[in-house]
Amino acid sequence: xxxxxxxxxxxxxxxxxxxxxTRRMRKSLRRWSFPEVxxxxxxxxxxxxxxxxxxxxxxxxxxxxxxxxxAMALLDALHRPLxxxxxxxxxxxxxxxxxxxxxEHFGADHTYLSKTDILTYEEITxxxxxxxxxxxxKVRITGGEPLIRKDIATLIEMLRALDPQLDLALTTNGILLxxxxxxxxxxxxxxxTVSLDALDEGVFKAMGDTEHSPExxxxxxxxxxxxxxxxxxNMVVQRNVNENQVGAIAKMAHERNLVPRYIEFMxxxxxxxxxxxxVVSGEEIRQMLSKTIGPLNQVDPSHPxxxxxxxxxxxxxxxxxxxxxxxxxxxxxxxxxxxxNGSLYTCLFATNGNDLRSLIxxxxxxxxxxxxxxxxxxxxxxxxxxxxxxxxxxxxxxxMSFIGG
Numbered sequence: 001x002x003x004x005x006x007x008x009x010x011x012x013x014x015x016x017x018x019x020x021x022t023r024r025m026r027k028s029l030r031r032w033s034f035p036e037v038x039x040x041x042x043x044x045x046x047x048x049x050x051x052x053x054x055x056x057x058x059x060x061x062x063x064x065x066x067x068x069x070x071a072m073a074l075l076d077a078l079h080r081p082l083x084x085x086x087x088x089x090x091x092x093x094x095x096x097x098x099x100x101x102x103x104e105h106f107g108a109d110h111t112y113l114s115k116t117d118i119l120t121y122e123e124i125t126x127x128x129x130x131x132x133x134x135x136x137x138k139v140r141i142t143g144g145e146p147l148i149r150k151d152i153a154t155l156i157e158m159l160r161a162l163d164p165q166l167d168l169a170l171t172t173n174g175i176l177l178x179x180x181x182x183x184x185x186x187x188x189x190x191x192x193t194v195s196l197d198a199l200d201e202g203v204f205k206a207m208g209d210t211e212h213s214p215e216x217x218x219x220x221x222x223x224x225x226x227x228x229x230x231x232x233x234n235m236v237v238q239r240n241v242n243e244n245q246v247g248a249i250a251k252m253a254h255e256r257n258l259v260p261r262y263i264e265f266m267x268x269x270x271x272x273x274x275x276x277x278x279v280v281s282g283e284e285i286r287q288m289l290s291k292t293i294g295p296l297n298q299v300d301p302s303h304p305x306x307x308x309x310x311x312x313x314x315x316x317x318x319x320x321x322x323x324x325x326x327x328x329x330x331x332x333x334x335x336x337x338x339x340x341n342g343s344l345y346t347c348l349f350a351t352n353g354n355d356l357r358s359l360i361x362x363x364x365x366x367x368x369x370x371x372x373x374x375x376x377x378x379x380x381x382x383x384x385x386x387x388x389x390x391x392x393x394x395x396x397x398x399x400m401s402f403i404g405g
Contacts, residue, residue, distance in 0.1 A: 088340045207238075235249050243288065336377065346377065
């Protein structure tokens with residue numbers, strides 16, 4: 001098989017497939033057994049995805065990481081295990097949030113993935129099943145907006161059948177949550193993360209570029225709580241846009257015994273007009289909250305892999321800060337992402353993915369997928385957030401709406 005390098009950049013391992021594999025190439029592929037295919041791909045990974053020149057100091061920043069890492073079946077080049085899988089089930093959304101899918105780039109003329117381009121639920125389940133032996137603990141369903149995918153509860157049931165102990169979550173803007181909460185819970189979902197960037201209707205509509213209201217999202221949160229789903233509330237904070245809403249979000253969350261999590265505006269993709277001046281740091285947010293809910297003291301995270309720094313008031317109310325810009329957590333990143341069209345991405349800020357869909361549709365068995373994913377993960381050395389200031393030229397990155405946040 002011929003592999004391409006364009007402009008000196010490494011391309012996806014299936015770049016030719018992604019652009020439309022010729023009949024001749026498909027015929028050649030079918031002459032190989034899948035062990036042979038995987039062996040060739042593994043050899044290719046070793047050539048084009050070099051081991052990081054950085055030693056694994058990131059992995060040893062926490063005393064318990066070595067013990068955790070040694071117990072895992074699979075580690076990347078920086079000794080980070082593969083624990084979490086985020087799966088985008090659609091590239092479509094019913095919002096046009098400015099920091100994710102601005103309408104000028106995702107308008108009426110935007111071309112979305114076709115039905116045949118998107119992974120089926122069976123294909124998604126096959127990928128998750130192939131990663132389970134490698135140490136997988138959590139699966140999060142994302143989008144786009146995952147609740148607009150038809151029969152999404154069926155996928156939850158299929159993933160739950162893989163492992164009763166698997167932590168299954170779903171990220172949503174909450175507009176359709178009241179409608180689906182009961183069905184999702186019955187299907188086996190553990191919890192939802194709801195994006196809510198403002199309670200003020202004007203700010204909410206401006207940020208989401210939508211005619212929906214924040215009350216609809218709150219109704220979804222309440223519906224999820226009533227049926228017994230765990231709930232997290234996430235707020236992306238942008239300067240001169242919605243920073244005046246941090247206190248209101250905290251109040252709403254604490255009234256429901258929830259922990260609001262505040263996310264620094266990130267440079268995911270290339271269409272959200274990110275700049276450092278628009279970032280409200282986690283420390284600034286903490287100071288704002290201290291004036292509205294009282295002094296905050298830092299506490300231990302709820303779980304070692306939790307990316308949110310936890311802070312707590314004297315009466316026990318907590319908030320979280322996700323500070324990818326001002327306090328990167330690359331050293332603890334254990335997440336892989338699958339796009340709606342079946343590409344595996346090893347970083348939220350990645351440029352290229354690796355096409356698993358073609359492997360599946362050419363007849364790969366679960367063991368073949370496992371070997372391919374192992375080859376990809378063991379060469380992983382992403383640490384974009386820690387290197388953000390080192391790039392001389394703008395970096396082309398995949399859009400958040402394509403691989404989920």
